[in-house]
Amino acid sequence: MAQYAFIVYAFALSIFFVRFDGYIVNLAMPTFVNCFGIPIGQVAWIAVAYLLSQTSSIMLFGHICDKLELKKVFLYGLLVFIISSFFCGISFNFPMLIVSRCVQGFGGSMMLVSAYAGMVMYLPKEKVGWGFGVMTVSAALGVLLGPVVGGFIINYFSWNWIFLINVPLGIMGWIFSQKAIPHISSANKFSFWEIDGKGFVLSTSALFLLFYALNTVKDNGLFSPLILGCVFFSLLFFAVFYIIEKRLQNPLLDIKLFENRDFALVMVATIVGFLLFFGGEFLLPFYLTYNGFSPAQIGLLLMCFSIVYMPIGLYSGVLSDRVTPWKIVCWAMLIAVVTGLVFAATLSLSPQGVWAAVLFMVMLAVAYGLFFSPMNHYIMNFADADNRGSVSAFYNTALNIAMALGVVLLEAIYSAFASPLIGFRAAYFSGGVFCLISLLILGLLVRKRT
Numbered sequence: 001m002a003q004y005a006f007i008v009y010a011f012a013l014s015i016f017f018v019r020f021d022g023y024i025v026n027l028a029m030p031t032f033v034n035c036f037g038i039p040i041g042q043v044a045w046i047a048v049a050y051l052l053s054q055t056s057s058i059m060l061f062g063h064i065c066d067k068l069e070l071k072k073v074f075l076y077g078l079l080v081f082i083i084s085s086f087f088c089g090i091s092f093n094f095p096m097l098i099v100s101r102c103v104q105g106f107g108g109s110m111m112l113v114s115a116y117a118g119m120v121m122y123l124p125k126e127k128v129g130w131g132f133g134v135m136t137v138s139a140a141l142g143v144l145l146g147p148v149v150g151g152f153i154i155n156y157f158s159w160n161w162i163f164l165i166n167v168p169l170g171i172m173g174w175i176f177s178q179k180a181i182p183h184i185s186s187a188n189k190f191s192f193w194e195i196d197g198k199g200f201v202l203s204t205s206a207l208f209l210l211f212y213a214l215n216t217v218k219d220n221g222l223f224s225p226l227i228l229g230c231v232f233f234s235l236l237f238f239a240v241f242y243i244i245e246k247r248l249q250n251p252l253l254d255i256k257l258f259e260n261r262d263f264a265l266v267m268v269a270t271i272v273g274f275l276l277f278f279g280g281e282f283l284l285p286f287y288l289t290y291n292g293f294s295p296a297q298i299g300l301l302l303m304c305f306s307i308v309y310m311p312i313g314l315y316s317g318v319l320s321d322r323v324t325p326w327k328i329v330c331w332a333m334l335i336a337v338v339t340g341l342v343f344a345a346t347l348s349l350s351p352q353g354v355w356a357a358v359l360f361m362v363m364l365a366v367a368y369g370l371f372f373s374p375m376n377h378y379i380m381n382f383a384d385a386d387n388r389g390s391v392s393a394f395y396n397t398a399l400n401i402a403m404a405l406g407v408v409l410l411e412a413i414y415s416a417f418a419s420p421l422i423g424f425r426a427a428y429f430s431g432g433v434f435c436l437i438s439l440l441i442l443g444l445l446v447r448k449r450t
Contacts, residue, residue: 006180007122008131011115012138013173014078017166018108019139021085022050023146024162031159036094048215049098053105054112055211055400059203061113062393063253070114070121070388071181077110078174085166100163112396117388120380121184126321132376133317136369137310144306147299199245199253206237207397214404222412254390262445263382267398269445270375273333273438274402276340276431277368279410281305284357286414287424291353301354305361312369317377325374325381326445332371333439339363340432344425360428406431 025032025046032043065073084104091097119131153161213230220226245255258264288298320328343360347353376395383391410427417423 004123004127004131006176007118007182008134010173010177010180011074011118011131012135013176014074014111014115015135016138016142017078017081017170017173018054018112019142020146020149021104021108021142021163021166022047023143024150025050028150028154028159028162031154032094032097035159036097038094042094044215045098046101048212049101050105050108051215051400051404052208052211053102054109055105055397056204056207057106057109058113058393058397058400059207059253060200061110062389062391065114065117065389065392066254066387067389069184070118071183073110074114074118074181075174075177077107077114078170078177079107080104081107081111082167082170082174085163085170089160089162089164089167109396113389113392116376116380116392116395117383118181119376120383120388122181128380129317129320129325129373129377131317132320132373132380133314136313136317136373136376140306140310140313144303199241199248199251202237202241202244203253206234206241209234209237211400211404214401214408217408218411253393254387257382257387257390257394260382263379265441265444266375266379266382267394269438269441270379270395270398271402271405272434272441273336273371274368274399275406275409275434276336276428277364278403278406279408280340280360280364280406280428280431282407283410283414283424283427284361287347288354288357290349290420291357292351293354301357302361304358305365308362308365309369312366313373316370317373320374320377325378326442328374329371329378330439330442332367332369332374333435333442335363335370336367336435337432337439339367340428340430340435344427344429344432347421347424347428349421349424 029043029046032038032046061073061077081104084100084107087100088097088104091100115135119128119135123131149165150162153159153165209230213227213234217227242255242258245251245253258267284302285298288301293301316328316332339360342363343356346356346359348356379395380388380391410431413430414420414423414427417426
């Protein structure tokens with residue numbers, strides 16, 4: 001058991017790093033504006049560049065995980081993350097910081113894909129759910145501590161230490177992972193010259209255009225030629241990628257996974273089911289601001305979610321080792337449906353509206369605490385020895401799409417109404433409907449998969 005624990009903690013630490021660095025820069029944005037003398041509209045690229053490079057490279061590293069020894073991919077990813085964090089910290093101008101953040105995103109992508117694949121590869125079946133539970137808690141800690149640590153560093157140190165803190169922590173993590181994760185040689189012979197170049201260019205371009213559109217739609221407008229063009233060419237590249245990959249003997253990713261009806265449905269259910277989670281959390285600070293709360297008070301209130309979410313996320317992972325994960329995720333989505341609809345019906349723009357927000361955060365934490373780990377477990381059950389990286393890549397891509405799409409959709413629904421109260425109600429009601437659609441899709445899945 002101890003050996004498995006060290007393996008899980010090594011992978012969980014990497015997930016913490018990836019999520020932590022995605023959120024630690026949030027409170028430093030005004031500092032970057034003053035330091036580099038850039039417009040407010042440009043500073044968002046410090047966060048967007050990290051997400052874009054991470055997401056657009058997932059397909060490539062999923063393929064490499066299927067071909068190379070998984071431990072090597074993981075450790076190389078952590079090394080890239082450490083070195084790029086150092087260059088982020090010593091950046092003397094804005095372009096250097098953006099380039100370093102892109103490289104940091106590549107390292108994060110390598111760690112994400114290999115960590116999820118590693119849960120299935122290294123753990124016995126009866127421990128996989130527990131492993132995903134630990135990783136879920138680790139990710140939540142990264143999201144929770146990122147802004148807190150970032151604010152502390154900005155107040156008492158220079159912004160450089162937001163990134164430089166990763167160097168000593170990353171080196172310790174690398175040494176620990178080197179000792180904790182055993183070597184399992186890959187039976188596949190792999191050369192970088194064998195990588196499907198067309199598939200790599202198509203998948204990277206499609207994901208980049210999609211995430212660029214989703215992350216800049218608020219600035220350019222939903223129906224602007226730029227956004228519509230990005231979405232059109234993204235879908236076109238995805239379609240061509242799918243057609244080409246089906247015909248290749250050694251494709252970039254195992255695209256035939258989508259010929260499995262259950263796998264295709266569970267990917268769609270994942271994206272739709274997480275729209276309330278990501279979009280609802282994005283809108284909640286705006287709702288609390290309308291109710292008269294300061295940023296410090298909002299930060300304290302938002303901790304309610306993490307306090308409830310983390311123990312439930314760990315428990316649901318262990319539970320999915322004993323109960324069919326399909327049953328758990330269906331119950332979780334049912335709770336999410338009720339959560340969105342109840343909040344939409346009870347929220348109000350008055351000081352008393354805080355109680356509706358607290359109830360919403362608690363219910364949301366219960367719903368997605370029950371959903372996240374078992375869904376990880378369920379999806380990775382589709383993987384075998386030859387396509388663990390592909391399954392992990394598809395799943396992480398689905399999560400990132402849900403993250404960006406949830407924010408865009410719920411914010412667009414909210415902004416469509418002149419009255420903030422009606423806008424909030426419409427947005428959260430829509431989030432509940434999205435969860436209902438996800439629940440109906442989950443009902444179509446084959447239930448015997450355990």
